[in-house]
Amino acid sequence: MPSSDAPTALAREFLAHPERRYVMFGGKGGLGKTTFSAATAFWLAEQGHKVLVFSVDPQASLSDIFQRDIFGKGAVRITDNLFAQEIDADAHIKAYQDEIRARIREVNNIDAVPDEIEDYIAAASAEPAMEESAIFDSVVDIVSAGDYDFYIYDLVPLGHALYYLSMAKVYDEWIGKITKLREEMREYEEMVSRLRREKETQEDQILAELQDIRSRINTASRVLTDREHTAFFFVLVPEEMILLDTAKAAEMFGRFDVPIAGYVVNRVLPDELIHGDGVPPYLANRAEMQGRHLGRIRRDFGDQVLAYVPELERDITGLPMIERMAQLMYVDGGRPS
Numbered sequence: 001m002p003s004s005d006a007p008t009a010l011a012r013e014f015l016a017h018p019e020r021r022y023v024m025f026g027g028k029g030g031l032g033k034t035t036f037s038a039a040t041a042f043w044l045a046e047q048g049h050k051v052l053v054f055s056v057d058p059q060a061s062l063s064d065i066f067q068r069d070i071f072g073k074g075a076v077r078i079t080d081n082l083f084a085q086e087i088d089a090d091a092h093i094k095a096y097q098d099e100i101r102a103r104i105r106e107v108n109n110i111d112a113v114p115d116e117i118e119d120y121i122a123a124a125s126a127e128p129a130m131e132e133s134a135i136f137d138s139v140v141d142i143v144s145a146g147d148y149d150f151y152i153y154d155l156v157p158l159g160h161a162l163y164y165l166s167m168a169k170v171y172d173e174w175i176g177k178i179t180k181l182r183e184e185m186r187e188y189e190e191m192v193s194r195l196r197r198e199k200e201t202q203e204d205q206i207l208a209e210l211q212d213i214r215s216r217i218n219t220a221s222r223v224l225t226d227r228e229h230t231a232f233f234f235v236l237v238p239e240e241m242i243l244l245d246t247a248k249a250a251e252m253f254g255r256f257d258v259p260i261a262g263y264v265v266n267r268v269l270p271d272e273l274i275h276g277d278g279v280p281p282y283l284a285n286r287a288e289m290q291g292r293h294l295g296r297i298r299r300d301f302g303d304q305v306l307a308y309v310p311e312l313e314r315d316i317t318g319l320p321m322i323e324r325m326a327q328l329m330y331v332d333g334g335r336p337s
């Protein structure tokens with residue numbers, strides 16, 4: 001078992017917090033979030049846990065890394081304990097539209113939905129809120145089904161994740177206010193109907209619907225902000241711009257109460273390549289630059305850096321490469337000298 005070898009601080013973080021069931025890697029696009037998500041899922045599955053790695057990314061990047069077509073196919077078994085799922089948000093929207101059409105036909109007892117209503121349905125589905133709500137719904141469905149020991153949520157790039165979080169907060173406050181208003185109104189209505197000796201006030205459909213939307217959004221954003229059950233790791237690479245962005249992003253995530261479990265540094269030039277005789281000046285120069293950024297990372301983030309992962313000679317795709325990445329992250333990837 002990998003954990004019995006000298007595990008990295010990243011591995012120890014998992015072993016020390018078995019209650020953390022939701023795992024996410026955040027960071028800008030292209031830094032290694034999908035790679036780390038897949039390798040982490042692989043490692044946890046090797047440890048005997050039942051793991052789902054999933055994404056709502058329309059780019060189908062889990063299909064790329066596992067070299068399997070899993071897009072929109074539900075949870076697909078990769079190894080004994082490892083499952084991967086790519087949610088097709090568009091398909092969810094289409095299914096929702098079909099449901100609306102069917103209902104319109106049924107209620108009006110007609111065979112085809114009139115053109116002007118078709119136009120309206122098409123316009124509504126172009127709304128970003130529609131896509132978000134489809135995404136929220138699928139994440140909630142997956143997580144609340146509770147079929148797995150660990151859920152690795154392969155996030156969209158940082159900006160989008162923050163956007164979802166901020167939307168969740170805005171929706172929540174807005175719905176909170178409306179709910180309160182409607183509840184007050186309802187109290188008043190009940191009083192009036194008691195005075196009039198009416199049997200019962202009609203059930204408040206809108207209030208029920210609002211509360212339903214609210215609880216779904218809350219379930220989705222709770223996964224991101226749950227201090228006890230969520231581990232959120234930041235991915236960074238030793239480059240000037242990324243360091244600046246990471247500090248800013250970490251501060252923003254703090255504002256949305258997303259607990260940061262630690263940092264993982266990717267694409268560190270391997271020692272054997274940059275030390276010794278005959279290192280080409282080009283490479284020596286890049287290594288020197290990277291060394292400066294690593295120094296700064298150690299200063300700024302210190303013990304919060306849980307693993308250093310080397311730059312490999314090729315892309316990480318296919319199970320043998322994922323396994324190698326898992327080994328680097330959880331067993332070998334200590335501090336560079």
Ligand SMILES: Nc1ncnc2c1ncn2[C@@H]1O[C@H](COP(=O)(O)OP(=O)(O)O)[C@@H](O)[C@H]1O
Pocket residue numbers: 027028029030031032033034035036061266267309310311312313314315316317
């Ligand atoms: N340590 C590494 N060595 C070599 N290639 C890497 C490494 N980490 C990531 N990559 C490659 O970089 C690309 C971007 O990584 P990916 O995990 O898709 O990033 P993200 O999900 O953050 O956009 C992929 O082609 C991946 O195989």
Ligand SMILES: [Mg+2]
Pocket residue numbers: 030033034035061154155
């Ligand atoms: Mg990705």
